[in-house]
Amino acid sequence: MSSDITATAAWRKLHDHHAGLADRHLREFFADDPARGHELTVQVADLRIDYSKHRVTRETLDLLVELAHTAELEQRRDAMFGGEHINTSEDRAVGHWALREPADRRIILDGADAGADVHEVLRRMGEFTDALRSGAWVGATGERIETVVNIGIGGSDLGPAMVYLALRHYADAGISARFVSNVDPADLVSTLDGLNPATTLFIVASKTFSTLETLTNATAARRWLTAALGDDAVAKHFVAVSTHAQRVADFGIDTANMFGFWDWVGGRYSVDSAIGLSVMAVIGKERFAELLDGMHRVDEHFRTTPLAENGPALLGLLGVWYSNFFGAQSRAVLPYSNDLARFPAYLQQLTMESNGKSVRADGSPVTTSTGEIFWGEPGTNGQHAFYQLLHQGTRLVPADFIGFARPTDDLPTIDGTGSMHDILMSNLFAQTKVLAFGKTAEEITAEGTDPKLVPHKVMPGNRPSTAILAPQLTPSVLGQLIALYEHQVFTEGAIWGIDSFDQWGVELGKKQALAVEPLLTSAEDPEPQGDSSTDALIRWYRSHR
Ligand code: F6P
Numbered sequence: 001m002s003s004d005i006t007a008t009a010a011w012r013k014l015h016d017h018h019a020g021l022a023d024r025h026l027r028e029f030f031a032d033d034p035a036r037g038h039e040l041t042v043q044v045a046d047l048r049i050d051y052s053k054h055r056v057t058r059e060t061l062d063l064l065v066e067l068a069h070t071a072e073l074e075q076r077r078d079a080m081f082g083g084e085h086i087n088t089s090e091d092r093a094v095g096h097w098a099l100r101e102p103a104d105r106r107i108i109l110d111g112a113d114a115g116a117d118v119h120e121v122l123r124r125m126g127e128f129t130d131a132l133r134s135g136a137w138v139g140a141t142g143e144r145i146e147t148v149v150n151i152g153i154g155g156s157d158l159g160p161a162m163v164y165l166a167l168r169h170y171a172d173a174g175i176s177a178r179f180v181s182n183v184d185p186a187d188l189v190s191t192l193d194g195l196n197p198a199t200t201l202f203i204v205a206s207k208t209f210s211t212l213e214t215l216t217n218a219t220a221a222r223r224w225l226t227a228a229l230g231d232d233a234v235a236k237h238f239v240a241v242s243t244h245a246q247r248v249a250d251f252g253i254d255t256a257n258m259f260g261f262w263d264w265v266g267g268r269y270s271v272d273s274a275i276g277l278s279v280m281a282v283i284g285k286e287r288f289a290e291l292l293d294g295m296h297r298v299d300e301h302f303r304t305t306p307l308a309e310n311g312p313a314l315l316g317l318l319g320v321w322y323s324n325f326f327g328a329q330s331r332a333v334l335p336y337s338n339d340l341a342r343f344p345a346y347l348q349q350l351t352m353e354s355n356g357k358s359v360r361a362d363g364s365p366v367t368t369s370t371g372e373i374f375w376g377e378p379g380t381n382g383q384h385a386f387y388q389l390l391h392q393g394t395r396l397v398p399a400d401f402i403g404f405a406r407p408t409d410d411l412p413t414i415d416g417t418g419s420m421h422d423i424l425m426s427n428l429f430a431q432t433k434v435l436a437f438g439k440t441a442e443e444i445t446a447e448g449t450d451p452k453l454v455p456h457k458v459m460p461g462n463r464p465s466t467a468i469l470a471p472q473l474t475p476s477v478l479g480q481l482i483a484l485y486e487h488q489v490f491t492e493g494a495i496w497g498i499d500s501f502d503q504w505g506v507e508l509g510k511k512q513a514l515a516v517e518p519l520l521t522s523a524e525d526p527e528p529q530g531d532s533s534t535d536a537l538i539r540w541y542r543s544h545r
Helices: 009-021 026-032 058-070 073-081 096-100 114-134 158-166 185-192 212-229 231-237 245-251 274-283 285-304 311-325 343-355 387-392 420-437 441-446 451-457 475-496 504-520 532-544
Strands: 041-044 047-050 147-151 176-180 200-205 238-242 258-260 330-335 373-375 399-404 465-470
Touching: 009 058, 009 311, 026 420, 041 311, 047 311, 047 475, 058 073, 058 311, 058 475, 073 285, 073 475, 096 114, 096 285, 096 475, 114 258, 114 274, 114 285, 147 212, 147 274, 158 176, 158 274, 158 343, 158 475, 176 185, 176 274, 185 212, 200 212, 200 231, 200 274, 212 231, 212 238, 212 504, 231 238, 238 245, 238 274, 245 258, 258 274, 274 285, 285 311, 285 475, 311 475, 330 343, 343 373, 343 475, 387 420, 399 420, 420 465, 441 451, 465 475, 504 532
Parallel strands: 147 176, 147 200, 200 238, 238 258, 330 373, 330 399, 399 465
Antiparallel strands: 041 047, 047 465
């Protein structure tokens, strides 16, 4: 549907309903409905998702589901899984889900056998990474590869960098990975520091193979390599991941060493394509297959589960609830897992590049806010930094807490009898409790607190959170988490009626940078740029560089 969702009866009902409960407290919600703590949960594959600490009643949830029906969420979902060109502004199918379908399922996208193509690339990736891992593939001097350096940016960096860190326990072949993305030379220089060219393999990862940052870094990396090992070494030390074979060949990488994907995979949805090659090199094709299987399990859940029990759909609807009815601006993602340190950054691209749009798919302006601002840090670090604002600030920041029953690492506590992981998780549970229920002035006074301090110590509570728990951070569970958020983003985009799969907003800045660059060093005075601020900045830079 392309009509304005805010003009529908379902939206108006939610608006009226919100007016009736906006001032009610989570304490009341739990008092009125004591079973909600275990009933407002949903199991999505291995993920136990508790959404009971949200400022909703069961009626709210019914109304949100009605909104989803009105926005034809299920039809849009089926259109995606049916290969329709739901990325309308780029006239493309949206097929990241096809990257994790089992080999025996026939999938046709744009008239081609996408299922067969995907599994052929996976087979080649497996063959190549097996050779790297076994030492059959050696560098120009005959030494085995010890480090893969992924050169890419955005979706060609954040996904593999996040997964590599998250699954560091699964590295089992003596290969480590590093990631270079920024055109700031400090990134490449610091990443190459200490590496031996003879044992280093570069993966140049770029969907378009035209991204300035990536081609600049790849060229600089090639100079670093050839200065040490000569030009012929490139064949054994550079491979590419791209949709664009000609540009890969033009860069000087043999297309026999290129791993392809397709324009129906968006960059921010591509970690499970050949873009994950660096991860596969480190953890092996079997563990990589488990990551894909975890994603597929959530795809199946999203595709087949009625909306009222559909985890990604519910979480997307709650995002809409806070963004559009409570006016929340942002969502905090708080993994109680150090290994997920890059997960918030990964989600920033996934969610904000997808849903940061001001027009609907048909080009008409949106009439409500879109695109939650995602941010976060691992707990407990965040607790000692920004949680003060979450607890007592004036802004409403819904938060996603992510935690695991079993740790990837554990150590004894101070007295040697307990587990540090238990301390970590007790913090997660405590934080969601305090955010939701707070502490009243009466409770604080009853503790004998100096009356002057009481207002400072009041914890208002009523701050919503989701708790996402899983047994352990395995490849499959990580895949589940990724797909959970992908489909939340889809749900929000469907409600807002926007194209969640284009990213026109990043283009103009790239063009402007190309136009400005020669002005920084030109012999003549630079051409005026049409505004006095940019002119002054350029002049200052020229006189100080
Ligand atoms: O500039 C945004 C973007 O196009 C992202 O969508 C993409 O993930 C990134 O640049 C990198 O693009 P590429 O993989 O083509 O180098």
